[in-house]
Structures are given as structure tokens and as C-alpha cells.
Amino acid sequence: MRLIREIDDTVITREEMNMQDITFNVRKSSRAIVSNSSKQIAxxxxxxDKYHKLPGGGIEKGENYMSALNRELMEEAGVEVTVLGEIGMIIEYRKDHRLLQIxxxxxxxxxGELVExxxxxDERSKGFVLKWVDLAEAISLLENDQPRNYAGKFIKERDLTFLKEAARMNE
Incomplete structure (x- = not known):
């Protein structure tokens, strides 16, 4: 998987970061840009917390990237998918959470058919709402988001990068 970006607190909070003093917990995750037959994406x-995100999430014990992807897409979007290709990898260094997320x-x-x-x-308590929009609208929604929390700011930056990379690859 090709690394397309690294994001840390210097991007999110504009604070300098000395990573030598931090012990990070590593979390691996799978995400997807899911398109339907109308060329809309989930x-x-x-x-x-007032932001949009791509469906996906962390890899649990006994899973690999693909099995986690399939589980997360069913949980969050109610879809089964076929993988068309790789968009890329982003590494996040979240200092406040001591989290290195890949x-x-x-x-x-x-x-197949969309299911509930x-x-x-936790996802219900955060008010997750699934939307289907075209790629340009998804980019616009994320560009205009103003997340209320630290994690949301990272998620916005990460997923906006993935969406823009997908748009670039589709040119």
C-alpha cells in the first residue's frame, strides 16, 4: 500500500511535536470509498461532533485488513463490496491520544442489496447517519466540516485526503 500522507498535531493544532518523548499505541484500520450503481459514495x-467520515474502522484480533474492511462496511454502511483497488495509506500521529493510526x-x-x-x-451515541453523495459533494462536505473534537479534526483531514486522492486517480 502506497503511503500518501502523514498527519500529526502540527497539521491539526499547529503545535510543534517532539515525537521522541511519546510512546504511541498502534492501531491499524481499513477504510473504503464505496460506490453504488448510481456512482454515489457512502x-x-x-x-x-459535526463531521463526515468514510466508512471503516479498526482491525480486531484475528482479522486482516480485508476481513476488517468487510465487517466495518456491513456495520457502518450495510453493504457488501468488491474491492476495485487501493487508494493508499495514511499514518496519523495523535499526540493527545498517544495513538499512531495506520x-x-x-x-x-x-x-447486492443495501441492508440496515x-x-x-458507541456509533449510535455519536449519531452516525449514512449518506450517499457524489464524490465532488463528499469532498465539499468534508472541506466545510468543523469538527468539535480532536479526533474529528484528524478524521476530517485523513478522509478528505483519501477523497481527493480518489478524485485525482479518476481524472
Whole structure:
């Protein structure tokens, strides 16, 4: 997977970061740009914290990137997909959370019928709402988001980068 960006607090909070003094916990995750037959993509609005995100999430014990991707897409978007290709990898260094997150993002296409997402209790409490929009609208929505929390600012930056990379690859 090709590394397309690294994001840290100097990007998010404009604070200098000395990473030599921080022990990070590593979290690996899979995300996707899921397109449907109408060429719209799935994005999730996190209503509690006022930002949009791509469907996807962390790899759990016993999973690999693909099995985590399939589980997360069913949970958050209610879709099964076929993977069309790789978008790229982004590494986030979240100093306040002592988190080093590695996100692999894939271009996918929905197969079969849309089913009701099976959101976790945490996702329901954050007010996850699934939307289907075209790629340009997804980019615009994320560009105009103003996340209320630290994690949301990283998520916005990460997923906006993935969307812009997908648009560049589609040119």
C-alpha cells in the first residue's frame, strides 16, 4: 500500500511535536470509498461532533485488513463490496491520544442489496447517519466540516485526503 500522507498535531493544532518523548499505541484500520450503481459514495455524518467520515474502522484480533474492511462496511454502511483497488495509506500521529493510526483505504463497489447498518452502541451515541453523495459533494462536505473534537479534526483531514486522492486517480 502506497503511503500518501502523514498527519500529526502540527497539521491539526499547529503545535510543534517532539515525537521522541511519546510512546504511541498502534492501531491499524481499513477504510473504503464505496460506490453504488448510481456512482454515489457512502459517507457517514457524525452528528454529535459535526463531521463526515468514510466508512471503516479498526482491525480486531484475528482479522486482516480485508476481513476488517468487510465487517466495518456491513456495520457502518450495510453493504457488501468488491474491492476495485487501493487508494493508499495514511499514518496519523495523535499526540493527545498517544495513538499512531495506520489507515489503508480501498476503492470498492457495492454488490447486492443495501441492508440496515448494525451500528455499535458507541456509533449510535455519536449519531452516525449514512449518506450517499457524489464524490465532488463528499469532498465539499468534508472541506466545510468543523469538527468539535480532536479526533474529528484528524478524521476530517485523513478522509478528505483519501477523497481527493480518489478524485485525482479518476481524472
Amino acid at each position: 459517507i457517514i455524518y457524525v452528528s454529535k 489507515s489503508n483505504c480501498y476503492a470498492t463497489e457495492m454488490i 447498518p448494525s451500528l455499535t452502541k
